[in-house]
Amino acid sequence: MFDIAMTRGRWIVEERSLTGAAPHRKGGSTHVHIVRTWILVASLVGLWGVVLFGVAALKILVMSVLCAVIADMGMQIVTRRPGTGRLPRAVLTGLLFGLTLPATAPLHVAIVGSLIAIIIGQGVFGGFLHSALVGRVVVQAFFVNSLSLSGALVTSPILAPGYLLVGNLDHAEPVADYQGWLTPQPSTTAEGYKIERPVQTLRRFTQDRVPPDDGNFYEPLVRDELPPWKDTIFGLVPGGIGETCTLMLIIAGVFLIHRGYLRWQLPVTVLASAALAASIMPVNLGADYHWFPVLEVEQGRAVGLAYVFFHLTAGQLMLGAFLLAGDVVASPMRAHGQLVFGAGIGVLTIFMRLYGTLEGECYWAILIMNALVGTINRRMKRPVLGLAG
Amino acid sequence: MGRGIQTQPCSQFLVPLQFPLMSSLFNLLGPRKAFDGGLFLPDHKSVTSRRAVELLRVDGPLHVPLTVRQDLKTEPNVRVGDRVLKGERLSNSTSHESIATHAPTSGKIVELSRAWTTQDGYLPCAVLEPDGREEALPQHQGWEDESLIVQLAEHGVMCSEPRAPLHSVIKEAVAAGVTDLIVNAMETEPYLTADLRMLVEEHGRIIDVTCELADALGVSRAILALPFRHRRVVKRMEAEAHGRYVEIAAMANPYPQCQPLVLVKALLDCEIAPGGRVLDKGVIVLPLAAVVQAAEALLDDRPITHTVMTVAGDAVERAGTYRVAIGTPMRHLAERVGLVGRVAKAVCGGPLTGLAMGHEEAVVTATTKALLLFSETEPSIPVPCIHCGWCVEDCPVGIDPPSLMQLESKPNCTNLEMSHLKACLDCGLCSYVCPAQLPLGETIHRTRTRFEQQREPACLT
Incomplete structure (x- = not known):
């Protein structure tokens, strides 16, 4: 006969726990968990940026996070609308904004940008445009010279091998014949190298009508102008703090996808459509436009493929695809919608990079697509069971 | 309108037995998800699904409801002070829709009062003080030649979805001219294991009774929907159903696959208009619990006095699937199974669709699937929608x-x-x-x- 002894527990049910609507158990992932995970992966990327660009990068990140938090507290007081979970969101906005800035940017740029991101991006646009990117494009317009990204042949610094983390970017020197970060350079006194950002090189290449070298267009570009591909993978090129390291960004994105806080469709479509656009869109070489640059083979090397690869890894696009486009509030609700959204971002980025003059083309592309999210959501509704006919 | 359902090949859901290679490939990959949406939930079944169903005897009086639903009228068959035997009528049905109720054990009726049930609120009940002798009524011989409908009604078989006596469900289905019978053994909600244990322990009887019900309904197809992930159960049922006309459909079990509308969409690819019932398309979906109870009534000729239910949750010491007398107070049931610490949430039914217990003195009814006791309430602080989708x-x-x-x-x-x-x-x-x-x-x-x-x-x- 089945027998169990009476056990320790007692039947004590409180009155209020006898009621309540289903479901009685919850999935367990709340908005706080989502934001915390995003902060975690963004700080990993930021950490690598600090290693690459030194203490200056740390200062910028800390300052932008601090200002975002202060601005958010101010907003809570002014609007008299305190909310739960707002602080982590402000931290994330500040952090993402800091990741888009180059380490050479002055601190006041970080301060002003964070304030704008919180007050305009979060307060006025209500998060429907990516707040951090609102701050980013506004400071881009305000501080063109301090951000020193535009203009022909502007060089940006990167720390030399012996000076990671502790070097000073102001002590960087331009390198005449850059062979890659790992190759020993002739000048030993400099704490860093000053070279062109790879994106700038790509833009110059397509806009300035590069003169042919022995009848080759792409080969000198890939050989002489662009850094080696390993540098762009590990982030050893100039650029924003979080923009350059492709490997770290991929790890961050895969972790988010693994946790379910980012749909894999989004980064995949962003990168795939960008690659497709870069493969097809004509570049201005010599005298006329050349379609399908991906098909170029010069001197037995598939330089067209290298050109497309640099478009993906040269900066901004990876950060945009993995950390910025997938913002929970500002991206479409369904995976189908995110396919359209991601494709738009990829194509617009490459388009603006090749034919536009705006800096931060990926950020602009994301903001433009953010503005279309409402339309995408309306158009991409799911068919309701039983109402299809 | 017509049937709306053709006998389409459902090979992506049904195990194709004719091609051994395809079958093994199917076993390897599993079925594809059969509808958009749904979620594979953490199912919390590992402990309870391994324990055999045990008969749980509870000391103390049973509050046996005298009717199964508030609108089904019955009249009591016993008076205070009567001694009843196990299986004796406590109430008679007074309408065609209604069913009789029976005494789960032998004992004395001490009071006629009311008992709280989570689904119906207060129902009239007979308080039965068991004498522990379990004297059963001698086997009744009179129903042998009766029809299936009468037998189901006499034995008080209840169906949980739609929540009506099984005989009236079947009568309605016959009147509507059903062509397909689906027995729903999906049970995709977390914690619930009653159907799974029944599949393991009563596999043969389930197939027998499904065939009998299919005969009574006059359907052209009878499908038994099983969760694919329990492959040994699926194999066993396939072997059992070999040569019978019950088809075994092994399906992926993302969460609301157990809902009849979703099941019909997945199995027959037929969509039911919002607010409609599966009966509109000539399909009847019966829960496995009702089929098991019908087996007890038809094959054993025993009235329904017990229900198989899961008692689980983190506040339960010996979680498992139990056969519990109808009318057992939940409180005594919980104390008998054993509690760990304090109960902060008591749920009758699954954690996603079940009802909060509502009253401390709730009793077990014929359609109770589970009693879940949790030690924390999971308070929720809503914030504005973040558009995650x-x-x-x-x-x-x-x-x-x-x-x-x-x-x-x-x-x-x-x-x-x-x-x-x-x-x-x-x-x-x-x-x-x-x-x-x-x-x-x-x-x-x-x-x-x-x-x-x-x-x-x-x-x-």
Whole structure:
């Protein structure tokens, strides 16, 4: 006969726990968990940026996070609308904004940008445009010279091998014949190298009508102008703090996808459509436009493929695809919608990079697509069971 | 309208036995998810699904409800002070719809009063003081030549979905001219293991009775829907059903696959208009519990006095599946099974669709599937929608819960919005996944009820 002894527990049910609507158990992932995970992966990327660009990068990140938090507290007081979970969101906005800035940017740029991101991006646009990117494009317009990204042949610094983390970017020197970060350079006194950002090189290449070298267009570009591909993978090129390291960004994105806080469709479509656009869109070489640059083979090397690869890894696009486009509030609700959204971002980025003059083309592309999210959501509704006919 | 269902090949859901290679490939890959949305939930079944069903005897009086639903009228057959034997009638049905109730054990009727049931509130009950002798009524011989419908009614077989006596469900289905019978053994909700244990322990009887019910219904197809992930169960049932006309459908079990509308969509690819029933398309979906109870009534000729239910949750010491007498107070049941610490949440039924117990003195009824006792309440602090789209992705019918939630404050709604509200299955998945912890499912349910009452004032009377 089945027998169990009476056990320790007692039947004590409180009155209020006898009621309540289903479901009685919850999935367990709340908005706080989502934001915390995003902060975690963004700080990993930021950490690598600090290693690459030194203490200056740390200062910028800390300052932008601090200002975002202060601005958010101010907003809570002014609007008299305190909310739960707002602080982590402000931290994330500040952090993402800091990741888009180059380490050479002055601190006041970080301060002003964070304030704008919180007050305009979060307060006025209500998060429907990516707040951090609102701050980013506004400071881009305000501080063109301090951000020193535009203009022909502007060089940006990167720390030399012996000076990671502790070097000073102001002590960087331009390198005449850059062979890659790992190759020993002739000048030993400099704490860093000053070279062109790879994106700038790509833009110059397509806009300035590069003169042919022995009848080759792409080969000198890939050989002489662009850094080696390993540098762009590990982030050893100039650029924003979080923009350059492709490997770290991929790890961050895969972790988010693994946790379910980012749909894999989004980064995949962003990168795939960008690659497709870069493969097809004509570049201005010599005298006329050349379609399908991906098909170029010069001197037995598939330089067209290298050109497309640099478009993906040269900066901004990876950060945009993995950390910025997938913002929970500002991206479409369904995976189908995110396919359209991601494709738009990829194509617009490459388009603006090749034919536009705006800096931060990926950020602009994301903001433009953010503005279309409402339309995408309306158009991409799911068919309701039983109402299809 | 016609049937709307053709006998399409459902080979992607049914195990193709004719090709050994395909079959093994199918076993390797598993079935594809058969509808949009849905979610594989952490199922918490590992402990309870391994323990055999045990008969749980509870000391103390049983509060046996004298009717199974509030609107089904019965009259008591016993008076205070009577001694009843196990299986003796406690009440007689007074209408065609109603069914009789029976004494789960021998003992003395001490009182005729009322008992709280979670689904119906207070029902009249007979308080039975067991004498522990378990004297059974001698086997009745008179029903042998009776029809299946009469036998089901006499033995008091209850169906949990639709919540009606099984004989009236079958009568209605025959009148509607059903062509397909689906026995629903999916049980995709977490914690629930009663159906799974029944499949393991009563496999032969389930197939027998399914055939009998299919005969009575006059259907052309009888399908037994099983969760694919329990492969040994599927194999066993396939062997059992070999040569019979019950088809075994091994299906993926994302959460609301157990809902009849979703099951019909997945198995027969036929969609039911919002607010409609599966019967409209000539399909009848019976829960496995009803089939098992029918087996007891038809094969053993025994009245239904016990129900198989899961007792689980983190506040339960010896979680398992138990055969419990109808009318057992939940409190005694819980103390008998054993509690760990304090109970903060008591749920009758599954964690996603079940009802909070409502009253401390609730009793077990014929349709109770589970008693879940949790030691924490999971308080939720809702924040505004963050547009993550998880609820939209996971919704089994494809409605947009956040936009429907905004109807709560509106005085009226359009026909399209109303049909979306009606399409909701109340599976609770949107509230389950919502990271903003919004009460989406609850609000949709409430709004739908309000609009339905507004639109059809006749329903109120």
